[in-house]
């Protein structure tokens with residue numbers, strides 16, 4: 001029955017509300033970090049597609065005043081952390097001025113992207129747009145990630161996953177896809193994780 005699909009999302013949403021996060025997506029990042037050891041103490045982090053702000057809030061808590069977080073989204077954040085080690089720019093990740101402002105805060109140890117296009121109901125169009133976002137995020141990683149750094153990018157699974165992972169394997173020691181427990185069971189999203197950015201040649 002359709003109701004079964006909503007059992008898990010309700011659990012994560014209720015947990016997020018109780019723990020003061022504006023979105024349930026925080027538990028996807030928490031699991032990714034638990035599994036891959038993404039966030040190290042004192043890290044410099046870029047969060048692309050950050051609104052309403054659960055991932056950013058979680059990263060800031062985990063950094064505990066050390067390190068730095070820059071974030072970008074088309075939408076305003078639903079959090080106001082007021083930390084000195086936090087920079088937010090409202091804008092389009094494809095905008096050269098936005099990219100340059102974020103480059104000015106780098107280089108980064110970690111580039112995170114939970115950015116997703118608004119869904120149109122046309123799966124082909126949505127996955128194409130999601131793949132384009134991942135390509136753009138990998139361009140950010142090429143330009144702004146320190147050697148040894150890592151990238152995490154959300155992808156709506158269409159046909160492009162293998163090509164994206166091949167691109168990542170050229171510049172990261174390891175590259176793989178992983179779908180956290182907190183993803184809705186009906187969702188076709190996954191996360192691509194590149195660890196150990198190779199030295200640029």
Ligand SMILES: C[S@@+](CC[C@H](N)C(=O)[O-])C[C@H]1O[C@@H](n2cnc3c(N)ncnc32)[C@H](O)[C@@H]1O
Pocket residue numbers: 022023025026048049050051052053054055056072073074075091092093094114115116117118
């Ligand atoms: C699933 S939400 C991110 C949730 C966030 N990680 C959190 O935990 O609160 C996806 C976000 O991607 C943003 N986004 C999509 N396309 C974007 C673009 N071109 N530039 C900047 N942000 C974008 C959307 O505005 C949306 O807020």
